[in-house]
Amino acid sequence: MSFIQIKDLHVHYPIRGGFFNTVVDHVYAVDGVSMEFEKGKTYGLVGESGSGKSTTGKAIIGLEKITSGQVIYEGEDVTNKRRTRNSAFTRDIQMIFQDSTSAMNPRKRVQDVLAEPIRNFMNLSPTEEKRHMIELLEIVGMSEEALLKYPHEFSGGQKQRLGIARAVACKPKMIIADEPVSALDLSVQAQVLNFMKDIQTEYGLSYLFISHDLGVVRHMCDHISIMYKGRFVEQGTKEDIYKHSKHVYTNRLLSAIPTIEPETRFERKMERRAVEQAYRENAQKYYDADGKVYPLQVISATHKVAMSAAEKEAQ
Ligand SMILES: Nc1ncnc2c1ncn2[C@@H]1O[C@H](COP(=O)(O)OP(=O)(O)OP(=O)(O)O)[C@@H](O)[C@H]1O
Numbered sequence: 001m002s003f004i005q006i007k008d009l010h011v012h013y014p015i016r017g018g019f020f021n022t023v024v025d026h027v028y029a030v031d032g033v034s035m036e037f038e039k040g041k042t043y044g045l046v047g048e049s050g051s052g053k054s055t056t057g058k059a060i061i062g063l064e065k066i067t068s069g070q071v072i073y074e075g076e077d078v079t080n081k082r083r084t085r086n087s088a089f090t091r092d093i094q095m096i097f098q099d100s101t102s103a104m105n106p107r108k109r110v111q112d113v114l115a116e117p118i119r120n121f122m123n124l125s126p127t128e129e130k131r132h133m134i135e136l137l138e139i140v141g142m143s144e145e146a147l148l149k150y151p152h153e154f155s156g157g158q159k160q161r162l163g164i165a166r167a168v169a170c171k172p173k174m175i176i177a178d179e180p181v182s183a184l185d186l187s188v189q190a191q192v193l194n195f196m197k198d199i200q201t202e203y204g205l206s207y208l209f210i211s212h213d214l215g216v217v218r219h220m221c222d223h224i225s226i227m228y229k230g231r232f233v234e235q236g237t238k239e240d241i242y243k244h245s246k247h248v249y250t251n252r253l254l255s256a257i258p259t260i261e262p263e264t265r266f267e268r269k270m271e272r273r274a275v276e277q278a279y280r281e282n283a284q285k286y287y288d289a290d291g292k293v294y295p296l297q298v299i300s301a302t303h304k305v306a307m308s309a310a311e312k313e314a315q
Helices: 054-061 086-094 110-121 124-140 144-148 156-167 187-205 213-220 240-242 248-255 262-282 309-314
Strands: 002-017 022-038 040-044 068-073 093-094 174-178 206-211 221-227 230-239 285-287 293-295
Touching: 002 040, 002 054, 002 093, 022 054, 022 230, 040 054, 040 124, 040 213, 054 174, 054 206, 086 093, 086 110, 093 156, 093 206, 093 240, 124 144, 144 187, 156 187, 187 213, 206 213, 213 240, 213 262, 221 240, 221 248, 230 240, 230 248, 240 248, 248 262
Parallel strands: 040 206, 040 221, 093 174, 174 206
Antiparallel strands: 002 022, 002 068, 221 230, 285 293
16 A cells, blocks of 8 residues: 555746746656555666656655646645645655765764754654664664764765665655765665665665666665656566566666676677667657657657657557
8 A cells, every 4th residue: 555646747847048038948857757655665766867867756855846746645635745844744755865965064063964853853852862863873883973073074885874864863754765875886885775775674664766777776676667758668566677678768778787797798788789779769759658669749849748649549
């Protein structure tokens, strides 16, 4: 049973121009995305740069204005109260970014960074607050001394852990993780990912895991949505996506996962070439959810949509 539903989400950014700086067009960053989240599951959102992944995550949590669509939380429409103080949605849904420190004030010590969500959402005495902060640091494998340090005094992996500590401070139900490990070394990536899995079990968390890397997503996610030009072109379980993908676009992302086995390297290279060729031939077309390819209708300089059902029928 899903506890969050996203219905037909659109985020369009106006493009201004001309002498009077009027709106001349829009960037259709997210263009009709729907998804549902169940408790304790991990959902992957994958696509190449500019496909609209971050905008989707930020729109869900309320950091981007929604042009149209709905966010339903525990049966209630929270579309217009996603960032209101004291709302359950604001407390329960947290976000972490590629560089967690960019979301932390560099002039604040860790104790102030962690205290912020605690003071906003939990009514604790100063002693309880300190105890809670120490517990949070323990959960992310750090000691009490970290409380008096500044964010720049930590390594990349440690900063990501601090970002996670802050995100879980108020026991959220879901974390939207936008490329949480892509700025880290491979070995540190594995540590942070495994750690995220551990706290998921401990807190019963759901994740929306945003990444351009299908290799990382395979490690983490139960359900995967492939995003292309602001829309989902394919959605399914890990099995559906990695074993039975239908899309030329998904195939292209899959073929980009590096292999370390020398015996399959040559076949993979040839496979990649064929997939790349198929993608190039169809790059200007729309990929239907069943894997069929249709011409795009150009409706503005920046926006192209799929043909209507009637037009497909006529094809
Ligand atoms: N504030 C903004 N104003 C105008 N256009 C924007 C704005 N933010 C994002 N966009 C555009 O919206 C589209 C989607 O951007 P978004 O950052 O969501 O993509 P992404 O898939 O997360 O890419 P990346 O992996 O590089 O972060 C892009 O074309 C981007 O240029």
